[in-house]
């Protein structure tokens with residue numbers, strides 16, 4: 610959100626794997642036009658129920674991110690906690706990144722947030738290079754907090770190292 614807060618509100622955001630709108634909702638609050646795509650109809654319904662009516666707009670789609678064809682109209686393509694590069698998904702995820710890199714507009718930005726694991730970052734770079742170049746690279750602690758769901762259960766809190774990379778088309 611700190612990154613998006615530095616950006617002009619004139620571009621549309623494609624939030625791939627938006628879940629319940631953890632990013633999409635604050636982006637609408639900031640004034641962005643957001644399209645959120647997720648396979649989970651439950652997640653999409655929760656996002657729509659919690660979304661503000663403005664100042665931005667929200668378009669919600671239950672769909673497979675691997676089927677999304679329209680990348681070019683978006684100024685920002687966001688993948689937060691969507692890429693894992695586990696052996697069974699790696700080929701597919703790298704194909705998705707390659708398609709985004711080749712289909713995005715010359716002025717667009719690809720924003721990826723993922724665990725700060727060197728090997729995973731190498732997969733990311735090898736999928737988008739040489740089409741994209743990294744513009745911004747930030748490390749930050751990702752804090753996950755969940756209140757106790759049942760009586761007698763302790764609340765959960767964990768912190769992991771995360772990384773945000775912003776890419777644009779190479780010059």
Ligand SMILES: C[S@@+](CC[C@H](N)C(=O)[O-])C[C@H]1O[C@@H](n2cnc3c(N)ncnc32)[C@H](O)[C@@H]1O
Pocket residue numbers: 625626627628629630631632646647648649652672673674675688689690691
């Ligand atoms: C870890 S959550 C991240 C959600 C959100 N980006 C965030 O950071 O809060 C991963 C999300 O990706 C969605 N997802 C996984 N595979 C997908 C696919 N092939 N197409 C669309 N959504 C998918 C899941 O339903 C889930 O909501």
